[in-house]
Amino acid sequence: MFEQLGLIGCGLMGGSFALALKEAGLVRQVVGYSKSARTRERALELGVIDLEAATLEQAVAGSDLVLLAVPVAATESSLAAIAPVLAPRALLMDVGSTKGDVVAAARRTLGERLSRFVPAHPIAGKESAGVEHAEASLYRERQLILTPLPETHAPLVELAAELWTLLGSQVLEMSPERHDAAYASVSHLPHLLAFAAMNAILAQPQADEWLALAGPGFRDFSRIAASDPSVWRDILLANREQVLLQSRQFRAALDALEAAMLAPDADALQSLIAQASQARTGWQLGGLTYNPSEAVAA
Amino acid sequence: MFEQLGLIGCGLMGGSFALALKEAGLVRQVVGYSKSARTRERALELGVIDLEAATLEQAVAGSDLVLLAVPVAATESSLAAIAPVLAPRALLMDVGSTKGDVVAAARRTLGERLSRFVPAHPIAGKESAGVEHAEASLYRERQLILTPLPETHAPLVELAAELWTLLGSQVLEMSPERHDAAYASVSHLPHLLAFAAMNAILAQPQADEWLALAGPGFRDFSRIAASDPSVWRDILLANREQVLLQSRQFRAALDALEAAMLAPDADALQSLIAQASQARTGWQLGGLTYNPSEAVAA
Known part of the structure; x- marks a missing residue:
């Protein structure tokens, strides 16, 4: 070829x-x-x-x-x-x-x-x-x-x-714009969150003890935090506006969960978790019905 | 026995x-x-x-x-x-x-x-x-x-x-207190963040398209968002104070990364990512040197 x-x-x-x-x-x-x-x-x-x-x-x-x-x-x-x-x-x-x-x-x-x-x-x-x-x-x-x-x-x-x-x-x-918006939400922001989660633990004196106690959930959640620093520096800077927009959306979702915890409103908390849980349970890698021609058209 | x-x-x-x-x-x-x-x-x-x-x-x-x-x-x-x-x-x-x-x-x-x-x-x-x-x-x-x-x-x-x-x-x-502080940081908060990350995507009209484009990094990062809603409602409420404390630590770490993106300060951003990346690269499940007797004593 x-x-x-x-x-x-x-x-x-x-x-x-x-x-x-x-x-x-x-x-x-x-x-x-x-x-x-x-x-x-x-x-x-x-x-x-x-x-x-x-x-x-x-x-x-x-x-x-x-x-x-x-x-x-x-x-x-x-x-x-x-x-x-x-x-x-x-x-x-x-x-x-x-x-x-x-x-x-x-x-x-x-x-x-x-x-x-x-x-x-x-x-x-x-x-x-x-x-x-x-x-x-x-x-x-x-x-x-x-x-x-x-x-x-x-x-x-x-x-x-x-x-x-x-x-x-x-x-x-x-389109490039549509690409960058999508990956800000499902890739770049998750990396930013994983970096922040690791750094938050490391900033506390109990970091070594806590990390030694972490289980399989933490292993998977934090895997992307091990990514290459210079590569991710460049990605986060290159797509900065979209990533910061997604971070604001994320903080709003976190605020809603924490408000339900603080109230405390067990029913509201459960339904917020259920929404996330159902969506993630139904998701699979490359598995959703998705028509790429719509992406080109829109 | x-x-x-x-x-x-x-x-x-x-x-x-x-x-x-x-x-x-x-x-x-x-x-x-x-x-x-x-x-x-x-x-x-x-x-x-x-x-x-x-x-x-x-x-x-x-x-x-x-x-x-x-x-x-x-x-x-x-x-x-x-x-x-x-x-x-x-x-x-x-x-x-x-x-x-x-x-x-x-x-x-x-x-x-x-x-x-x-x-x-x-x-x-x-x-x-x-x-x-x-x-x-x-x-x-x-x-x-x-x-x-x-x-x-x-x-x-x-x-x-x-x-x-x-x-x-x-x-x-x-001690129970030490246990709850540790798992707030390495388990309960990561679950809360994963729920929030899913909900943030779902709150936007492009959710289906974006989720269809998500890759292996998203798969692992979001796996714990599929957890049982009633179980996690109870955990987040039972350990609420510690989880909210960890969330504040997390938000401070996220603020630091975003401040470096906004400046923009590429060197600062890289070193914040490198800190997370090195710690996660060195981590393994149940693999760090950790003396449980210290936990009992302290």
């Missing part, structure tokens, strides 16, 4: 994409660039990439598929470096967790190559970063959101959708 | 205790009472109990081990009914998630049998309640907290500790 993948950033996300593409037989060779020479070498040793590029430009030139998988803070400078060397017929994608900022950066930097860019966000990941944790199955049975621009060359969106579908992802399409 | 277990409440917690005791060969027969006749019948069919008791008194009388495993709201009336029929040499335990309220109820009701009561809290459970989900392994490799009173007959505390150890639990001992 592709002659050469130019992989910019050989960490968990980029490395897993390269491995998945190879496993599916969708690429002839992978040329990888990473800012860290050590990461590049590890990626080569692990068979994630076939050739090491000494510069970003070297990895992009001659590639008919380019995946940008760098920290959010490096997105704009990377796009600026890609623009002049990207082949006219290449497909360029990213894997960032926020899309409004990426699209804005692309508009500022890509110039006439803007039409080749299909912003992408795989709903997948692990707490453990780094190429050592890359795996071909990371994107399998996971959602993949595409947020094309009005300027995006339409057949490229189809090509991108086909590619991720062949990797086992369930592909959805929506 | 025991002639007869009198099981008051044949749900997930009580049923699992009976099954574990039988599997370990620690009891000759189990007499079960449950308010619901259907639950009693199911418990008998499933081999969780050997004999159905028509009344609570029937299950208690003649038992040298009594486990109270009823909803928190039914604890005091159950203890009052147990007191006049409990054998003088029996061991009485509960499995409640809060201990201050249970101890207070025991003081009001148990009279001269108070010395036979060893309050217990297994750090185990599932979202799915009911005797159908009972399993002998529920308490294995889980912590079990005993919160004896000054009046508790000391050898009974040892007997209780030995019993739960034989069921595979890691037994710790502390």
Whole structure:
């Protein structure tokens, strides 16, 4: 399907994409660039990439598929470096967790190559970063959101959708704004809350004792608090307005529960909990009926 | 080890205790009472109990081990009914998630049998309640907290500790106050936050779309929001002061993260996230070095 993948950033996300593409037989060779020479070498040793590029430009030139998988803070400078060397017929994608900022950066930097860019966000990941944790199955049975621009060359969106579908992802399409609002509510805010919950415990003198007593509920609730600090710093800043809006909604819901506790109004408290409990019991990963075309239309 | 277990409440917690005791060969027969006749019948069919008791008194009388495993709201009336029929040499335990309220109820009701009561809290459970989900392994490799009173007959505390150890639990001992403060922070507050996070999403018109897009991070973070509403109503009310205190600590930690987002102060934000991330990365279930004797002493 592709002659050469130019992989910019050989960490968990980029490395897993390269491995998945190879496993599916969708690429002839992978040329990888990473800012860290050590990461590049590890990626080569692990068979994630076939050739090491000494510069970003070297990895992009001659590639008919380019995946940008760098920290959010490096997105704009990377796009600026890609623009002049990207082949006219290449497909360029990213894997960032926020899309409004990426699209804005692309508009500022890509110039006439803007039409080749299909912003992408795989709903997948692990707490453990780094190429050592890359795996071909990371994107399998996971959602993949595409947020094309009005300027995006339409057949490229189809090509991108086909590619991720062949990797086992369930592909959805929506606007960057709609994407950022959705993930502020179901991903970015939960991370912020998990960070705050951990820090609240750590701020108290009994922290060690309490953490030693925590059970399986705490284990699952707090798992995302172990996420990479620089990655999440960037996500929370890039989608700040939406995350703060969701935090206000959350505080209102918490206020309602606490008001019922304080009253105390046992019936009101039970029905607030029941609402949450029923919704969560009925939920499953990627399992609700949801028509992606509605997201595109609205 | 025991002639007869009198099981008051044949749900997930009580049923699992009976099954574990039988599997370990620690009891000759189990007499079960449950308010619901259907639950009693199911418990008998499933081999969780050997004999159905028509009344609570029937299950208690003649038992040298009594486990109270009823909803928190039914604890005091159950203890009052147990007191006049409990054998003088029996061991009485509960499995409640809060201990201050249970101890207070025991003081009001148990009279001269108070010395036979060893309050217990297994750090185990599932979202799915009911005797159908009972399993002998529920308490294995889980912590079990005993919160004896000054009046508790000391050898009974040892007997209780030995019993739960034989069921595979890691037994710790502390005061009821210390227990309730600890679990407010690492269990009750996380549940409250998970309920609030679900309700905040549900309060917005895009709830269905957003929930359909949620990924594995959301799945784990929100799992405890599916917990039983009446059980958690009772826990949040029983330990209200400690939970509200922890909520204030949490809001302060959330304020700090949001202040860094608003500034924006990327370095401050990263270091707040890093604090949470490092602590959670270093944490493991029941895995921290922790000396239970300190908890007893302090």
